[in-house]
Structure formats: structure tokens, C-alpha cells
Amino acid sequence: MPERVKPSAYHHGDLRRALLAAAEMVLAERGVEGFTLRECARRAGVSHAAPAHHFGDVxxxxxxxxxxxxxxxxxxxxxxxxxxxxxxxxxxxxxxxxxxxxxxxxxxxxxxxxxxxxxxxxxxxxxxxxxxxxxxxxxxxxxxxxxxxxxxxxxxxxxxxxxxxxxxxxxxxxxxxxxxxxxxxxxxxxxxxxxxxxxxxxxxxxxxxxxxxxx
Amino acid sequence: MPERVKPSAYHHGDLRRALLAAAEMVLAERGVEGFTLRECARRAGVSHAAPAHHFGDVxxxxxxxxxxxxxxxxxxxxxxxxxxxxxxxxxxxxxxxxxxxxxxxxxxxxxxxxxxxxxxxxxxxxxxxxxxxxxxxxxxxxxxxxxxxxxxxxxxxxxxxxxxxxxxxxxxxxxxxxxxxxxxxxxxxxxxxxxxxxxxxxxxxxxxxxxxxxx
DNA sequence: CTCCTTTCTTGACATTGTCAAGATGCAGGA
DNA sequence: TCCTGCATCTTGACAATGTCAAGAAAGGAG
The missing domain is CATH 1.10.357.10 (Tetracycline Repressor, domain 2)
Structure with missing residues (x-):
């Protein structure tokens, strides 16, 4: 699991891009059917609710x-x-x-x-x-x-x-x-x-x- | 919610067909994305695990x-x-x-x-x-x-x-x-x-x- | 009538999406 | 430099889902 690149847990700095990159991986591996928001958040190294700020929902x-x-x-x-x-x-x-x-x-x-x-x-x-x-x-x-x-x-x-x-x-x-x-x-x-x-x-x-x- | 047509809770008699009919409704209303096994079971009037016997899984x-x-x-x-x-x-x-x-x-x-x-x-x-x-x-x-x-x-x-x-x-x-x-x-x-x-x-x-x- | 198989119910667990409350960090203005 | 407001996250909770296991009940064959 990749470590957070910035020490600040409460301000990633480029989380939107990191989430999109993670999302591309999850989509490629699991397809639309297996795609989950929490898995994207995990791979981006943030909590499950962090994506909501940038994308609203799945x-x-x-x-x-x-x-x-x-x-x-x-x-x-x-x-x-x-x-x-x-x-x-x-x-x-x-x-x-x-x-x-x-x-x-x-x-x-x-x-x-x-x-x-x-x-x-x-x-x-x-x-x-x-x-x-x-x-x-x-x-x-x-x-x-x-x-x-x-x-x-x-x-x-x-x-x-x-x-x-x-x-x-x-x-x-x-x-x-x-x-x-x-x-x-x-x-x-x-x-x-x-x-x-x-x-x-x-x-x-x-x-x-x-x-x-x-x- | 349709009542069970047969009084026997543990032997529906034609549950496979009833589940398929319910599944067609759920699919038509919610699409593949919104389709759930439990909702089909509910509409067929049985428990959430009943479909497993006939279909295995979703x-x-x-x-x-x-x-x-x-x-x-x-x-x-x-x-x-x-x-x-x-x-x-x-x-x-x-x-x-x-x-x-x-x-x-x-x-x-x-x-x-x-x-x-x-x-x-x-x-x-x-x-x-x-x-x-x-x-x-x-x-x-x-x-x-x-x-x-x-x-x-x-x-x-x-x-x-x-x-x-x-x-x-x-x-x-x-x-x-x-x-x-x-x-x-x-x-x-x-x-x-x-x-x-x-x-x-x-x-x-x-x-x-x-x-x-x-x- | 008994026993085996079939067919279901109940309960549990893990995972998910979403929401709310609150913690932390950043930036701008005084 | 400090304060305040906003942005950006974490934590926790809840409801719903899929699946599995244990067991209850019904049917059928011998």
C-alpha cells in the first residue's frame, strides 16, 4: 500500500489527481462492476470519506x-x-x-x-x-x-x-x-x-x- | 408486497419461477446497476438466502x-x-x-x-x-x-x-x-x-x- | 412410520456508500 | 504575528448488500 507522499494527513495537496490515478487502476483491474470508492481511497492512502470532498460520491x-x-x-x-x-x-x-x-x-x-x-x-x-x-x-x-x-x-x-x-x-x-x-x-x-x-x-x-x- | 401464494414457508413449490419474475421487475425498474438479490427475494416473499438454493448467487x-x-x-x-x-x-x-x-x-x-x-x-x-x-x-x-x-x-x-x-x-x-x-x-x-x-x-x-x- | 433429501429461515460477518461531527491545515486580512 | 474563515481531511455510525453456516421444516421414497 503506497505511503502518503506528504506528511500532512489533513491536506494532501493533490488528492484529486491521486484519486483519479487510483481509480484508473481499480477500473482497469476490476471493471465497472468491481469498482468501489473505498478501494480507490485505500490505494490513494486516505480515509474512505476523503473522496467526497473532491467528487461528491462514486x-x-x-x-x-x-x-x-x-x-x-x-x-x-x-x-x-x-x-x-x-x-x-x-x-x-x-x-x-x-x-x-x-x-x-x-x-x-x-x-x-x-x-x-x-x-x-x-x-x-x-x-x-x-x-x-x-x-x-x-x-x-x-x-x-x-x-x-x-x-x-x-x-x-x-x-x-x-x-x-x-x-x-x-x-x-x-x-x-x-x-x-x-x-x-x-x-x-x-x-x-x-x-x-x-x-x-x-x-x-x-x-x-x-x-x-x-x- | 405480494403474499406468499402457498402457506408453506419452507417449501414454496415454484420459487425459481417466482424469483425470476421478481428479478425481471427489479431489472426493468432499476437496471443492472441497481439490481440486488435481496430485493428480488423480498418481492418474491422469501428470505434473503432462499435464492441461493436455486441460483447459487447473484x-x-x-x-x-x-x-x-x-x-x-x-x-x-x-x-x-x-x-x-x-x-x-x-x-x-x-x-x-x-x-x-x-x-x-x-x-x-x-x-x-x-x-x-x-x-x-x-x-x-x-x-x-x-x-x-x-x-x-x-x-x-x-x-x-x-x-x-x-x-x-x-x-x-x-x-x-x-x-x-x-x-x-x-x-x-x-x-x-x-x-x-x-x-x-x-x-x-x-x-x-x-x-x-x-x-x-x-x-x-x-x-x-x-x-x-x-x- | 422412518429416514433422507430438498428447501427454506435465521443469524452472522465483511464490505460498501453515504452522512455527520469534528480535527487539522492553509491563506488572507488586520 | 495572530486571528478567523474556509478547505480538506479523519473518525465513527448507519443501512444495505452478498455470502456463508447452522438448523428448521416439508416432501417423498422405502
Whole structure:
């Protein structure tokens, strides 16, 4: 059990960060189901009631953790699309980044979409979730050549299609539903490429459609 | 609080079924997160330790509940495809049935895919899950005209694509991610049709491909 | 009728989340 | 430098939970 880094029992100095670090460990090891506030407090070296000052309750801590999870997701998508110029390939790279995040941090992935446990009014969660969503939205708009139109109609349909695909694939993978006899990493990667390869955007700006005849 | 239907406190007679019925209510009202064994026992009118004899522990009860959930899912898919002859339309109808199940029974849906809480060795869960999976598999094979080939390659890719789509859509819907200002039932239905409309099967039997020229 | 098995009840224990009271430390102002 | 108010923690308590053990009661077979 790690010792308290500061001698002051009544003023840690950076307890919020220490609790978040402990919380990430507990989440990674035990999943959302096994996550407890007291275990986080133990690992941070404080009493069971100390987290309340910083997070309110267990929902507050999980919400903060989910915001961090969204930030990691955004980072994974940005890293995946780095250096990719073709709009459709960029969108597909972002899709791969999404699934990579789910595979690399399965418990974070599950937490970020565990609707019932989180406080959706939380500004940090909203901002982080919005940023992740914006990555996907910008990529779709880039392919469609529709930077300013409202997100509706075919554009929205394209986004929901792409998001459903990568989200569904991630979720089925984590739920063990893609595991079959002989299903190894290679088969999973092939299945992923099969799914990513079907990401399409049908919405188009009229200018792009006419001048290039890309119909 | 319902009274015990039989006077014998030490022999209910049909406690397993009564506990499952109570469990369905608790799950529907409180979700997986708020589900407790003691609350199920209370509603069934027995002591807190009575469920142990029938289910072992809370995982056992949730596993039995998940098996029922898969049965409901299978029923929803079968009902959705009833009377639909065209293979591709039948597959799409099954996809709609999948999403309908998620919308009608959100907590059951979430439970059936809550990997960490369930006992995957349970024969009833395996059978029920297998039957649900078989509905999707048979529909894909029907479109492809591939009744006997091993489930691999393009056939498997088609299945994973279709499943990822409907599963991802369901999950995003339940996670509140498709909720935006003005997003009502009609928009959700349009988005669903947009997703369902993109379900395609590219695997084909050679006989079908050649004799009919359906490429 | 007896005995064994099944099916429950009661009680206990450890752990959890949350709340309240109070102790301690920090920082700002006089 | 001292005082005061606020922030930040500790300690303790309570209710609820899951699980286990011991034992009571009911059913069924011989």
C-alpha cells in the first residue's frame, strides 16, 4: 500500500489527481462492476470519506474517469488519422482508432458509454464527449464536403452508420461475441478491416457532386 | 408486497419461477446497476438466502435472466421476419427486430451483453445465445445462398458487419448518444432505416453467382 | 412410520456508500 | 504575528448488500 507522499494527513495537496490515478487502476483491474470508492481511497492512502470532498460520491468519480476516457478516445482517433490525407481513408483511420481504444482500454471504453452510472450534466464530461464526437463529425463532413450544413438528413445518417459500425464492433469484441474457435488476432483484424472497408459516406455537397461528376 | 401464494414457508413449490419474475421487475425498474438479490427475494416473499438454493448467487440469477433475454431477442427477430420472403429484406427485418428488442426491453438488452456479470459456462445461456445468433446466421446464409459452408471469410465478414451495425445502433440509442435537440421518434426511425438499408451481403455461392449473373 | 433429501429461515460477518461531527491545515486580512 | 474563515481531511455510525453456516421444516421414497 503506497505511503502518503506528504506528511500532512489533513491536506494532501493533490488528492484529486491521486484519486483519479487510483481509480484508473481499480477500473482497469476490476471493471465497472468491481469498482468501489473505498478501494480507490485505500490505494490513494486516505480515509474512505476523503473522496467526497473532491467528487461528491462514486458517480462523481466515475464521471470524472469517463471524461478522461473520452479524452483518451479522442487522442486515439487523432493519432490514427495523423498523416492520412484522403478523406475517406481518414474517416476509416478514425474508425480504426475508435476500435483500438476499445481494445487497449476495454474498461474505459465500457465506462464511457455506461449511461446509467454517469452524471451527464457534468461540464467536463460533456466537453470531452463533445470533442470525441467532433472528431467523427469532422471526418464525415470532410468526406462529404459539407462543412457548415446542419447535421441532419443524409449527413446524419452517414455519421450514425459509421458510428454504429465501429461502436458495435467494439462492443461485440469486448463482450466476447467475436470469439470463436480459432479466432485469433489475425481474424479479428480481418473482420475489423471488413467492417472499416464498408464505411461509406453518401452525403455530398452539390458543388462537389456537379463539378466532378462523382455520383 | 405480494403474499406468499402457498402457506408453506419452507417449501414454496415454484420459487425459481417466482424469483425470476421478481428479478425481471427489479431489472426493468432499476437496471443492472441497481439490481440486488435481496430485493428480488423480498418481492418474491422469501428470505434473503432462499435464492441461493436455486441460483447459487447473484451472478447465477442474472445469468438465468440473460438467457430469458436472449429468448426474447430471438422471438423479436422471428416475429420481425415473419412473412418476409425476399432474403435481403428478411435479413433487414431481423435487424429491425434486434433494435426493437433493445428499445422495448433496454435493461434486458444491456444485461444480455454484460459480459462480466454472467456465467458463460451456463448451458441455458449458451443455448439461448446460440439460438439468437443462429437467427442472424441463417438470414445471412440465406441471402448468400451458402447453407453449408463454414462460417469464415466473406460470409463471416458479412455477419459481423450486419451484427455490428444493429448492435452498435442499439447500444448508442440506449446510451443516449443519438439524442439531440429535436431528435424524436421519427428521426430515430429514419436513422434506423438508414442503417438497416445499408445491410448488405457480399458473399455468394458460386452456383448462384454464375447461373443468375447476380454480381 | 422412518429416514433422507430438498428447501427454506435465521443469524452472522465483511464490505460498501453515504452522512455527520469534528480535527487539522492553509491563506488572507488586520 | 495572530486571528478567523474556509478547505480538506479523519473518525465513527448507519443501512444495505452478498455470502456463508447452522438448523428448521416439508416432501417423498422405502
Amino acid at each position: 458517480t462523481g468519480l466515475l464521471t470524472a474517469l469517463a471524461a478522461l476516457g473520452f479524452e483518451t478516445l479522442t487522442g486515439a482517433m487523432r493519432e490514427a488519422r495523423a498523416g492520412v490525407e484522403d478523406p475517406t481513408e481518414r474517416l476509416r483511420s478514425i474508425g480504426r482508432g475508435y476500435v483500438t481504444f476499445a481494445r487497449d482500454y476495454p474498461e474505459r471504453f465500457r465506462l464511457t458509454f455506461d449511461w446509467h452510472r454517469l452524471n451527464h450534466e457534468d461540464p467536463a464530461l460533456r466537453a470531452a464527449g463533445g470533442a470525441a464526437f467532433a472528431e467523427l463529425e469532422m471526418a464525415i463532413r470532410h468526406v462529404a464536403g459539407l462543412a457548415d450544413e446542419p447535421l441532419e438528413g443524409e449527413l446524419l445518417a452517414d455519421l450514425v452508420h459509421a458510428w454504429s459500425l465501429v461502436h458495435g464492433f467494439s462492443h461485440l469484441l469486448l463482450a466476447g461475441q467475436l470469439d470463436h474457435a480459432g479466432t485469433g488476432e489475425r481474424v479479428i483484424n480481418e473482420l475489423l478491416e471488413g467492417v472499416i472497408g464498408r464505411i461509406r459516406v453518401s452525403a455530398r455537397s452539390e458543388t462537389r457532386g456537379r463539378s466532378k461528376g462523382e455520383k | 451472478t447465477g440469477l442474472l445469468t438465468a435472466l440473460a438467457a430469458l433475454g436472449f429468448e426474447t431477442l430471438t422471438g423479436a427477430m422471428r416475429e420481425a421476419r415473419a412473412g418476409v420472403e425476399d432474403p435481403t429484406e428478411r435479413l433487414r427485418s431481423i435487424g429491425r427486430g434486434y433494435v426493437t428488442f433493445a428499445r422495448d426491453y433496454p435493461e434486458r438488452f444491456r444485461l444480455t451483453f454484460d459480459w462480466h456479470r454472467l456465467n458463460h459456462e451456463d448451458p441455458a445461456l449458451r443455448a439461448a445465445g446460440g439460438a439468437a445468433f443462429a437467427e442472424l446466421e441463417m438470414a445471412i446464409r440465406h441471402v448468400a445462398g451458402l447453407a453449408d459452408e463454414p462460417l469464415e471469410g466473406e460470409l463471416l465478414a458479412d455477419l459481423v458487419h450486419a451484427w455490428s451495425l444493429v448492435h452498435g445502433f442499439s447500444h448508442l440509442l440506449l446510451a443516449g448518444q443519438l439524442d439531440h435537440a429535436g431528435t424524436g421518434e421519427r428521426v430515430i426511425n429514419e436513422l434506423l432505416e438508414g442503417v438497416i438499408g445499408r445491410i448488405r451481403v457480399s458473399a455468394r455461392s458460386e452456383t448462384r453467382g454464375r447461373s443468375k449473373g447476380e454480381k
